[in-house]
Amino acid sequence: MNKHIKISRRGFLQVGTSAAAIAGAVASTRLAAMEQTLGGQDYSSVTGKERSSVPYTCLACNIEDGGIAYIEKGRVVKLEGNMDHPNTRGKLCAKGNSGFLHIYDPDRIMTPLKRTGKRGEGKWTRISYDEATSLLADKLRAVITRAKDENKPEILNEIFFKYGRDRTGGAVGRFMHAMGSNSTINHTNICEASKKVGLEPAWGPDIESCDWANTKYILNFGSNILEAAYFMNPNSQRLVDGRVNNRAKLVTFDVRLSNSAGYSDEWFAPYPGTDAAIVLAMCNVIMNEGLYDADFIRDWTNVTPEQLIEHLKQYTPEFAEEESGM
Numbered sequence: 001m002n003k004h005i006k007i008s009r010r011g012f013l014q015v016g017t018s019a020a021a022i023a024g025a026v027a028s029t030r031l032a033a034m035e036q037t038l039g040g041q042d043y044s045s046v047t048g049k050e051r052s053s054v055p056y057t058c059l060a061c062n063i064e065d066g067g068i069a070y071i072e073k074g075r076v077v078k079l080e081g082n083m084d085h086p087n088t089r090g091k092l093c094a095k096g097n098s099g100f101l102h103i104y105d106p107d108r109i110m111t112p113l114k115r116t117g118k119r120g121e122g123k124w125t126r127i128s129y130d131e132a133t134s135l136l137a138d139k140l141r142a143v144i145t146r147a148k149d150e151n152k153p154e155i156l157n158e159i160f161f162k163y164g165r166d167r168t169g170g171a172v173g174r175f176m177h178a179m180g181s182n183s184t185i186n187h188t189n190i191c192e193a194s195k196k197v198g199l200e201p202a203w204g205p206d207i208e209s210c211d212w213a214n215t216k217y218i219l220n221f222g223s224n225i226l227e228a229a230y231f232m233n234p235n236s237q238r239l240v241d242g243r244v245n246n247r248a249k250l251v252t253f254d255v256r257l258s259n260s261a262g263y264s265d266e267w268f269a270p271y272p273g274t275d276a277a278i279v280l281a282m283c284n285v286i287m288n289e290g291l292y293d294a295d296f297i298r299d300w301t302n303v304t305p306e307q308l309i310e311h312l313k314q315y316t317p318e319f320a321e322e323e324s325g326m
Helices: 009-037 129-149 153-158 171-179 193-203 232-245 275-288 294-300 305-312 317-324
Strands: 052-057 066-072 075-081 113-115 124-126 217-221 249-253 266-268
Touching: 113 129, 129 153, 217 275, 275 305, 275 317, 294 305
Parallel strands: 217 249, 249 266
Antiparallel strands: 052 066, 066 075, 113 124
């Protein structure tokens, strides 16, 4: 047998090309098979063995998407959306996909910590839950006693509670009411507080529920629903449903070319802070041209159509153009 196999340059290229094609076909088949198993199955890229899966609810934000966690050797190694979840339909956002990193973060706080240095020095020591409970009880008791001795119930507002999202069934609120303190803030105070304050007086609920999939026309003022809006995951999917399946038109007013503005049929960039002038001018035209539902205004608002027309007469299209540049 000849130990030295001779191969021409052309032959080498032919063999190499064939091998690459075979490898690509195998990889493509594997990827296709993987795509078909998404939503309940996943396999280790090292061992090829199927990973165990556990349905869960994502708490990375208030949307609470349904997901599936994949576990290998006792560790969560991957998250993906749950195909059976009615709201998110098997999708997770980037924040949700990284949620398992919270578990293994080296800075994750696993026990109560007590400050041992001055405020801001970052000096802490671990203590037990019993020690933490006793310490808190002593501090609370001191404030309650001082409020009683001085007959000043307002002192109780020195008992301040800052927490994240309330997953305790209202226990935090009941506890603070029992203490006699109103000094409570949570995640909402630094997130969607302005949204809730704006929506509650106008609509009643503090969170809107838009029927994106079945609408024909969407007028969007500054909401970047395809990037970072509240309830972005389920709402962005329904928005795409409406645009693709129902041929809905999307018109966006935004000072910058956001993802949502770029996806719109029309994008207008008004001067910052002038959205309201545009909306009021639109209302002016609707009322003056008789395009409104008089019965709806009478039944569901505290004004009459005539009062609205009078109130809106100052907000003309010319006024909006001067204010917004549109």
